[in-house]
Amino acid sequence: MGPVLAGVLQLLALIAALALAYVPLGNYMAKAYSSTKHWRVEKWIYKGIGANPDTDMRWPAYLRGVLAFSAVSVLFLFLLQRLQGVLPGSLGFSSVEPAQAFNTAVSFVTNTNWQSYYGEQAMGHVVQTAGLAVQNFVSAAVGLAVAVALVRGFARSRTGELGNFWSDLVRGVTRILLPLAFVAAIVLVACGVIQNFSGVHEVGQFMGGSQQWNGGAVASQEAIKEIGTNGGGFFNANSAHPFENPTPFTNLFEIFLILVIPFALTRTFGVMVGSVKQGYAILATMFTIWLGFVALMMWTEFAHHGPALQAAGGALEGKEVRFGVGASSIFAVSTTLTSTGAVDSFHSSFTGLGGGITMLGMMLGEIAPGGTGSGLYGMLIMAIIAVFIAGLMVGRTPEYLGKKIGTREIKLAACYILITPALVLIFTAASMALPTPPNSMLNSGAHGFSEVLYAFTSASNNNGSAFAGLNANTDWFNTMTGLAMLLGRFLPMIFVLALAGSLAEQKPVPVTAGTLRTEKPLFTGLLVGAILIITGLTYFPALALGPLAEGLAS
Numbered sequence: 001m002g003p004v005l006a007g008v009l010q011l012l013a014l015i016a017a018l019a020l021a022y023v024p025l026g027n028y029m030a031k032a033y034s035s036t037k038h039w040r041v042e043k044w045i046y047k048g049i050g051a052n053p054d055t056d057m058r059w060p061a062y063l064r065g066v067l068a069f070s071a072v073s074v075l076f077l078f079l080l081q082r083l084q085g086v087l088p089g090s091l092g093f094s095s096v097e098p099a100q101a102f103n104t105a106v107s108f109v110t111n112t113n114w115q116s117y118y119g120e121q122a123m124g125h126v127v128q129t130a131g132l133a134v135q136n137f138v139s140a141a142v143g144l145a146v147a148v149a150l151v152r153g154f155a156r157s158r159t160g161e162l163g164n165f166w167s168d169l170v171r172g173v174t175r176i177l178l179p180l181a182f183v184a185a186i187v188l189v190a191c192g193v194i195q196n197f198s199g200v201h202e203v204g205q206f207m208g209g210s211q212q213w214n215g216g217a218v219a220s221q222e223a224i225k226e227i228g229t230n231g232g233g234f235f236n237a238n239s240a241h242p243f244e245n246p247t248p249f250t251n252l253f254e255i256f257l258i259l260v261i262p263f264a265l266t267r268t269f270g271v272m273v274g275s276v277k278q279g280y281a282i283l284a285t286m287f288t289i290w291l292g293f294v295a296l297m298m299w300t301e302f303a304h305h306g307p308a309l310q311a312a313g314g315a316l317e318g319k320e321v322r323f324g325v326g327a328s329s330i331f332a333v334s335t336t337l338t339s340t341g342a343v344d345s346f347h348s349s350f351t352g353l354g355g356g357i358t359m360l361g362m363m364l365g366e367i368a369p370g371g372t373g374s375g376l377y378g379m380l381i382m383a384i385i386a387v388f389i390a391g392l393m394v395g396r397t398p399e400y401l402g403k404k405i406g407t408r409e410i411k412l413a414a415c416y417i418l419i420t421p422a423l424v425l426i427f428t429a430a431s432m433a434l435p436t437p438p439n440s441m442l443n444s445g446a447h448g449f450s451e452v453l454y455a456f457t458s459a460s461n462n463n464g465s466a467f468a469g470l471n472a473n474t475d476w477f478n479t480m481t482g483l484a485m486l487l488g489r490f491l492p493m494i495f496v497l498a499l500a501g502s503l504a505e506q507k508p509v510p511v512t513a514g515t516l517r518t519e520k521p522l523f524t525g526l527l528v529g530a531i532l533i534i535t536g537l538t539y540f541p542a543l544a545l546g547p548l549a550e551g552l553a554s
Contacts, residue, residue: 004302007326010252011294014259014330021260026267026279032175033148033168034272042170049166056161059501062149065165066142066493070109073135077105080131081123089197090124091214103478108135110489111143111371113225113232113341113464114481116473120214120235125197132232133221137181140228141172143339143373146493147265148272150377153500154401155273160505162497176261177228184223184257191253192246193219218243226257229371231341231464239331239344240320251323251344255331258340262369263287265376273401277519282379284524289368289531290337293361297329300354300551318349318468329354336361339371341464348451348468355467356547359454362461363539364531365420371462377496383518384413384499386530390516390523399515402508409502416495421538423460423484428453428542430480437476442469446553450546455481460488 001009038046038053046053057065080087081096081104096104100117107114108131117123123132145168152162189195198215218234222244225232235241245251263283270279301315302325319328328345335342336358347358361368367378384400388410391398398405405413431437431452441448447469454467459481466472472481516523 003324003326006324007298010327011330014252014255017256018259018263022264022267025260025264027271029176029264029268030271032171039174042174045170051166053164053167055164057164058160059162059497062162062165063494063497067490073109073138074105077108077131077135078102080127084124084127087126089126093122093124096122099475099478100473103482106482106485107464108132108232109139110462110485111139111230111339112459112462112485113230114459114485115232116478118236119233125216128234129217133224136224136228136230137173137177140177140230140372141169143371144172145169146496147373147376150380150496150500151269151272153503154403156504157506157508160501162500162504177224180227181223184227185220187253188219188222188250191250193222193250194243195219225342226254226340227261229258229338229340231335233342239342245344248323248327251327251331255334258334258338259369261372262338262375269376275519278401281519281524285527286369286379288528293333293337293357294330297333297354297357298326300351301325301329315351318346320344332358333361335465336463337366337368339366339374339462341458343465346468347465352547352551355450356543356551359457359547362457362463364535366461366463381413381416382531383527384409386527387516387518389530390526396514399509400518403503403506404509409499412495412499416492417534419491420460420488423488424456425542427456427480427484440471440474440477446546446550450550453542453546456484459484462489
């Protein structure tokens with residue numbers, strides 16, 4: 001079997017698995033967030049944190065819950081790392097330096113999981129399990145909660161209440177993420193991913209010396225790392241490491257875990273707003289972009305130049321031979337079109353255009369299908385923009401799901417779209433203009449610029465993957481990427497929740513003959529076009545200086 005055919009067959013198998021999970025998982029999540037009953041374990045949690053889960057919140061109260069919980073989480077994780085040297089199970093590792101502890105705490109709380117350290121050489125069992133793994137669950141649950149709040153904004157009318165943040169947070173963990181991660185971890189262990197609490201030990205003699213590895217609860221963290229679209233690897237090599245991702249099957253299974261909740265959330269959205277067709281329209285938009293990016297990535301990585309690449313059957317530099325070009329291309333697109341950031345290959349070693357595709361996937365806002373929760377609310381914001389554009393074309397007040405898109409709504413949506421590009425471009429420009437930060441680049445020229453552009457694109461979009469080559473473990477990059485992650489996560493959430501509150505206060509607008517049918521293929525095409533055009537106009541100059549220049553020169 002040729003490598004191209006193998007890649008296509010894996011892609012088809014992945015699509016089939018996602019299709020089978022779409023309806024049951026989407027319906028289950030809608031039921032989980034709509035139920036009025038609380039599980040016993042949930043009642044214990046509410047009692048422990050002093051929250052009343054039956055009190056509906058308006059958007060400012062909901063936002064205060066999001067920010068307060070995240071602030072406490074950052075502080076706890078920061079202190080846990082600073083105290084690592086005196087904690088049991090530290091494997092002899094010292095306390096993490098302040099700048100890196102801040103960066104890592106912010107990274108995991110914002111669901112970014114950007115890592116400027118070697119996981120197996122810096123973090124002990126306590127920090128990994130009680131700190132990083134816990135944040136993998138709750139940061140993903142925060143994204144789900146914000147997405148559900150926006151969906152309620154469309155579904156409800158004449159009320160500013162969006163539900164209860166604490167209830168949504170707890171249910172996201174207990175009813176969705178924990179059960180899925182439990183099953184996924186068992187599958188991963190059965191397929192060879194390690195799960196233990198062993199210390200550092202030698203694994204053999206190499207070139208007259210020894211190689212040492214430490215064990216850990218890898219399978220359980222790997223499961224939630226992918227399901228929660230977190231991405232932080234237990235080991236520095238991330239999902240290219242055989243302890244995290246040993247076989248082609250586990251590789252495909254991990255891609256499935258990355259995509260299954262973000263795609264299924266479109267079904268949840270359709271059920272909760274009372275029109276599954278609206279969910280299918282959003283799904284079609286996400287799937288069209290994702291499939292197009294996968295096809296384009298495969299083409300760039302298989303369309304090789306030179307006898308060495310022709311003999312290898314593709315651009316294999318930086319890719320695991322046990323996965324190959326096709327599977328690595330699918331993984332790279334899936335992890336950068338979501339907010340996952342896990343990698344099974346070296347993105348810096350992709351072709352010039354291939355590296356540009358990974359960056360462009362993040363620049364879209366990671367909405368195809370996007371992160372756990374964040375992809376859905378990002379796509380719904382883009383749907384509002386597309387409806388507004390259509391309204392301008394026909395001279396009619398735009399409406400979406402029975403809600404008028406007025407001045408307040410479009411301003412909030414515009415602010416959401418503008419904040420992330422501003423962070424990416426400002427931080428990248430500052431890093432290139434100052435004398436010291438460029439010293440962190442491994443390469444010069446267009447590829448070196450791509451390293452810095454990729455870093456801030458990844459941080460500001462809460463992705464977490466790295467282009468590699470850039471030494472990000474400096475005071476400048478630890479601090480600036482930390483700020484980019486904080487602002488890139490929580491400023492957009494402010495606009496999303498304010499928009500949700502504004503929509504929930506409106507009364508429904510009756511459907512007329514002039515209403516834009518947003519469940520039709522025409523709207524899907526308009527939405528895809530709006531996403532690509534807005535992103536292209538925003539980022540094209542920066543892309544032209546980096547991956548496009550490198551790709552055209554090769």
